[in-house]
Amino acid sequence: MRSEFRHRFRDDSRAERLRAASATVVVIGAGQAGLSAAFHLQRHGFLSAIEHPDASRTFVVLDAAEAPGGAWQHRWESLHMATVNGIFDLPGFAKPPLDADEPSRNAVPRYFAAYEERFGFPILRPVRVLAVERADDAPDGELLVHTASRGASGPESGAASGPGSRTASRPESGTASRTASGPDAGAASGTTTWRARFVINATGTWDNPVLPDVPGRDRFLGRQLHTRDYVSLDDFAGHRVAVVGGGISALQQLEEISRVAFTAWYTRREPVFSPGEFDQETGRATIEKVTADVEAGRPTGSVVSYTGLGWTSYARAARDRGVLERRPMFTVVEPHGVREADGSFTSVDVILWATGFRASLAHLDPLHLRNDLGGITLRGTQPLAEPRVHLIGFGPSQSTVGANRAGRDAVAAILRSLGAPQRVPLGPPAPPPVTPSPAPHPQRA
């Protein structure tokens, strides 16, 4: 399998543009988890692999997105700061007060952009990691991180934040992104292989939406979309919409759409609403359960499968308007609707698959991290099958607070593996002046 991949990669028609680069640590992904890892690496004396390629401890962050913000830049328009579950500050630089009515897709990326600018991390984007493989069979040998990027003028230019790089303004995001002076710089469209001692993988879930395999799905004549394609309720006015899924996103989108359209709500299992508030204790208990699963190598479920659903403002609103009537999952999709579990037919012209996401890890397939159960057995942030890799924002760290901690823990484990005396952590530089948002907003837990 591994050699097959290598063969395919080396035969690529763009192979002449393949460049080599190296870093002690390659971080994949610049969402909450990747930025936390970058912060702790920098704090412990790791230097930019772009600016200081010959230093003894270096790092680089490779991010497939075109702009800062991780998955937040893609969230739907109507997911405002007031309706997110609560977003923890990134380490070392608190977010400014944010307007509760501002879409999270604007507010959070703006904060991430300021954070990147503040610390000048060596982030290359948009650079997608296609595959990670072992350079050889030595257990402490190098890992090869194969990437693809497109030129500075195209959607996959190599761009880095960090001192010393050339600046290109991005008016649409209101931030500045900087063109890399490193190995991906100027690559009109090409591939780079990074050699790394460690990989911190922080690729989130947004790129891996789950679509259940329901018979007839491809014969439906109406519109089908996934949560990640949802924009706002305006697209649904006057339609008949089947909303599929029992998670938080499904509930939010059901509540919104039901204000302007007929909705029918389908879940595989009877949804379980937790009577109490979600507090720190609930969070701790959930993390313990998920940790137990990943340590035993069991595949983890959705967040809601551990916590149940909360009686949030939108859940109560949906209940009060009588739309929180769950139907058992339909059995077949037909051209103009769905066949109910009891055999009756319901006509719909839109199916919204609010069926969640799984970890985006396909690029790690050459490492064969999965066990026979289909899970990845972890010790801390390290897969048992490959301790040079750290998975953060994964399993028990799949939340903004968990991602923060996992970034810190992964760096601590790497420092232990490197063994040499650690540098005294440098304190983070003073934060830049922040322009306050119109109204302060209390964080929801």
Ligand SMILES: Cc1cc2nc3c(=O)[nH]c(=O)nc-3n(C[C@H](O)[C@H](O)[C@H](O)COP(=O)(O)OP(=O)(O)OC[C@H]3O[C@@H](n4cnc5c(N)ncnc54)[C@H](O)[C@@H]3O)c2cc1C
């Ligand atoms: C709809 C929704 C709402 C949520 N709301 C909350 C909330 O309110 N509070 C909370 O704590 N958690 C929330 N979460 C969970 C949330 O996803 C995490 O808390 C956190 O934001 C994820 O951060 P991350 O860094 O792990 O991933 P992401 O933010 O997804 O960042 C991953 C980054 O990796 C990049 N990437 C992916 N694949 C590659 C690749 N192959 N090569 C290079 N780069 C790659 C992506 O482009 C992206 O920039 C929510 C999740 C969803 C789906």
